[in-house]
Amino acid sequence: METLDVSDGFDVHEYRHGLKLHRQDGESMYLVNRADFACPACERPFDRLFVSSAREVTFANPPDAPFCLVRTPDRLLLLTH
Secondary structure (H helix, E strand, C coil): CEEECCCCEECCHHHHCCCEEEECCCCEEEEEEECCCCCCCCCCEEEEEECCCCCCCCCCCCCCCCCCEECCCCCCEEEEC
């Protein structure tokens, strides 16, 4: 199982072969993990990935599953399990 590499930032294009875009707007995207990538925080497989370059993010409906947060210099990643 391949773990998302965030040691030098995060480039979603490196993982496009296994992530399906579910929704995207100006600064954020929501993806589904179809390749069993592992979470960079806990190294377990994750279900969905939210990526945002926005400075502030508000969730109207927070995840109802366990989740991890990972911060890179220019992005926030929220991974649900």
